[in-house]
Amino acid sequence: MLAIALFAFAGCAALCLAMDKHFSELLGRKPRPGQTLVLRLAGWLLLALALAAAVRHAGWAIGLAELFGLLMASLCLWVFALPYRPRWLLGLAALSLVLAPFSALGLI
Amino acid sequence: MKEGFRQAMAWLHTWAGLIFGWLLFAIFLTGTMSYFKPEITRWSQPEVPVRALDIPLALGKAQDYLQRNAGDAPNWFIQLPDERTPGITVGWRGGDGQRGFIRKTLDAATGAEVPTRETRGGDFFYRFHFQLEMPYPWGRWLATFAALMMLVGLVTGIITHKKIFKEFFTFRPGKGQRLWLDGHNAIGVLVLPFHLMISYSSLVIFMYMVMPAPILAGYDNQDSYFNEVFGGRDLVAASGEKAPMQALPQLYARLLAQAPEAKISWLEIQRPGDRNAQVLFVPDGRERVSVQRGAGWRFNGADGSLAWSARPESVAGIVSGGFYGLHMASFAGPLLRWLYFFFGLAGTAVIGTGLVMWLGKRQVKHARSGTQPFELRLVEVLNIASMSGLILAVAGFFWANRLLPVGLEGRAQWEVNLFFGVWLASLLHALLRPGRRAWGEQLALAALAWTALPLLNGLTTGQGLNHSIPGGDWAMAGFDLTVFGCGLLFAWTAAKMLREPLPTARRTPKAARTPHLEAETN
Numbered sequence: 001m002l003a004i005a006l007f008a009f010a011g012c013a014a015l016c017l018a019m020d021k022h023f024s025e026l027l028g029r030k031p032r033p034g035q036t037l038v039l040r041l042a043g044w045l046l047l048a049l050a051l052a053a054a055v056r057h058a059g060w061a062i063g064l065a066e067l068f069g070l071l072m073a074s075l076c077l078w079v080f081a082l083p084y085r086p087r088w089l090l091g092l093a094a095l096s097l098v099l100a101p102f103s104a105l106g107l108i
Numbered sequence: 109m110k111e112g113f114r115q116a117m118a119w120l121h122t123w124a125g126l127i128f129g130w131l132l133f134a135i136f137l138t139g140t141m142s143y144f145k146p147e148i149t150r151w152s153q154p155e156v157p158v159r160a161l162d163i164p165l166a167l168g169k170a171q172d173y174l175q176r177n178a179g180d181a182p183n184w185f186i187q188l189p190d191e192r193t194p195g196i197t198v199g200w201r202g203g204d205g206q207r208g209f210i211r212k213t214l215d216a217a218t219g220a221e222v223p224t225r226e227t228r229g230g231d232f233f234y235r236f237h238f239q240l241e242m243p244y245p246w247g248r249w250l251a252t253f254a255a256l257m258m259l260v261g262l263v264t265g266i267i268t269h270k271k272i273f274k275e276f277f278t279f280r281p282g283k284g285q286r287l288w289l290d291g292h293n294a295i296g297v298l299v300l301p302f303h304l305m306i307s308y309s310s311l312v313i314f315m316y317m318v319m320p321a322p323i324l325a326g327y328d329n330q331d332s333y334f335n336e337v338f339g340g341r342d343l344v345a346a347s348g349e350k351a352p353m354q355a356l357p358q359l360y361a362r363l364l365a366q367a368p369e370a371k372i373s374w375l376e377i378q379r380p381g382d383r384n385a386q387v388l389f390v391p392d393g394r395e396r397v398s399v400q401r402g403a404g405w406r407f408n409g410a411d412g413s414l415a416w417s418a419r420p421e422s423v424a425g426i427v428s429g430g431f432y433g434l435h436m437a438s439f440a441g442p443l444l445r446w447l448y449f450f451f452g453l454a455g456t457a458v459i460g461t462g463l464v465m466w467l468g469k470r471q472v473k474h475a476r477s478g479t480q481p482f483e484l485r486l487v488e489v490l491n492i493a494s495m496s497g498l499i500l501a502v503a504g505f506f507w508a509n510r511l512l513p514v515g516l517e518g519r520a521q522w523e524v525n526l527f528f529g530v531w532l533a534s535l536l537h538a539l540l541r542p543g544r545r546a547w548g549e550q551l552a553l554a555a556l557a558w559t560a561l562p563l564l565n566g567l568t569t570g571q572g573l574n575h576s577i578p579g580g581d582w583a584m585a586g587f588d589l590t591v592f593g594c595g596l597l598f599a600w601t602a603a604k605m606l607r608e609p610l611p612t613a614r615r616t617p618k619a620a621r622t623p624h625l626e627a628e629t630n
Contacts, residue, residue, distance in 0.1 A: 001443060016277045019277065022277055061396060061397040061398070061430070061439075062396070062397055062439055065397060065434065065439070065440075065444065066444060068301050068302075069444055069447040069448070069451070070447070072298060072299050072301065072302060072447075072451060073447055073450070075298040076295075076298050076299065076450075076454070078277070079277050079278075079279050079294050079298060080279055080294070082277070082279065083279060083280065083281050084281075
């Protein structure tokens with residue numbers, strides 16, 4: 001279940017950064033051409049990995065419910081904490097990205 | 109044409125949301141609480157001792173008790189203990205009980221009757237969220253219609269919200285009306301799958317009531333439809349011949365030999381002690397999303413042979429049971445259950461922020477004159493009573509649960525009366541006090557009432573946090589910690605309300621500078 005949450009949270013962050021407005025607000029510079037596309041692809045890939053982790057964890061029926069639950073929770077955390085603690089969230093997203101594969105492989 | 113359509117949808121969103129918002133707020137809040145129905149009941153009946161789970165032992169004890177006390181009853185019901193419910197509940201039809209049904213709670217280890225206080229516990233909030241304490245079928249009709257309006261509000265909200273994707277990640281605090289609109293939109297959009305699922309599934313659950321025509325066209329009455337779809341549970345006829353019944357733990361062992369994964373939630377025993385006796389084991393169904401109605405194993409009580417087990421399911425049954433399961437979260441483990449709880453609160457918050465915005469936007473226009481028209485004052489009073497008033501009423505129910513004498517006649521009903529009494533009192537208070545003061549005072553009282561609940565629990569039962577946390581009793585501790593956390597939240601909002609509001613002169617130009625706000629949401 002942790003792996004689903006980590007992939008979902010990292011995916012949310014990537015998809016948010018894929019928008020020009022949020023990219024420049026959060027990272028303090030304009031995205032280079034192509035960078036937003038890469039972020040968007042990475043975001044969807046991470047969400048796909050979250051889906052795979054969910055289905056492996058609990059099958060399609062309960063897995064999808066878990067994925068939606070954790071994805072909505074990730075989005076709420078990201079969006080409502082963003083105005084207050086942007087740097088923490090970026091750090092948390094990076095940490096999620098690093099830990100997610102280990103969690104998915106059962107190493108943590 | 110397109111703008112006209114969007115404006116029409118915005119109009120519908122505004123007015124359907126206002127008229128049904130107050131009721132929907134109560135439905136969503138009590139429904140959200142129902143995700144912890146067993147825990148609330150557990151807190152409300154602290155007399156029931158927690159025992160290590162031992163199903164065969166519990167079955168044997170329940171059978172002994174029923175044999176001794178209800179040997180002549182036509183049927184018995186046994187609700188088994190599980191991780192969330194510590195006691196055994198047994199019930200039977202007897203001549204003299206209320207409505208002919210007698211219900212007792214037993215100690216899961218000793219089988220002794222536990223003298224619990226009379227309370228409806230979590231079941232009160234659960235029933236309220238779809239029956240509204242109104243006589244059948246009116247409460248269900250009204251709640252279902254409100255759910256339909258919720259769905260209407262969601263769909264019209266999606267249409268009205270022009271920038272779902274552009275502002276998907278947007279939340280800008282600290283700017284008056286903008287904050288409320290952003291909050292309303294963000295909670296609405298980010299948790300939209302839950303909102304849509306919960307509103308739509310509630311209509312599916314009551315579809316036989318909402319759309320009865322297909323059933324009435326094909327069947328003589330609704331009962332024959334239910335019998336065909338879910339399998340009849342008619343009482344078997346008694347033979348009149350006595351025959352000792354197999355021990356339930358043995359039948360349970362036989363069931364486990366056949367279905368090792370089965371987790372049994374309750375049993376019905378028909379004609380106990382008769383040669384035709386039948387024992388129905390009903391599984392809890394927690395391993396899957398789709399709730400299978402009519403599932404189970406039926407044994408012949410006299411010789412212990414398997415009489416019947418569940419039929420294969422139809423696709424329609426799986427889909428309908430799937431919506432039922434998604435709504436009730438019967439499959440959810442602790443983490444997913446907490447997520448359900450938070451998303452339920454999010455749904456409640458969407459409704460609440462909508463109501464606040466409807467009023468705030470219109471009050472700005474009258475801010476300079478210092479008076480407000482009757483209809484705005486009416487909405488203000490109803491907003492206060494339906495939100496902070498309900499929060500006070502819930503606290504009133506829990507305080508009543510701990511403070512009413514255990515032997516009081518009609519005690520369970522008195523808890524409910526106090527719930528509504530406090531709610532009514534909050535309405536009167538809101539009528540008498542100016543808006544912001546009323547909000548602040550009610551929330552401050554709620555903060556006090558909610559944060560003090562763990563203390564009250566500790567003083568009246570000896571199962572306060574100082575015992576429940578070291579003892580690992582997480583249902584009890586979880587309740588106390590949750591109400592304490594809610595109390596802190598209310599204290600924070602009360603402090604915000606009681607502080608002097610920003611001078612209106614500073615807000616008005618801002619509202620004037622962002623005229624598109626008006627068009628967006630009316």
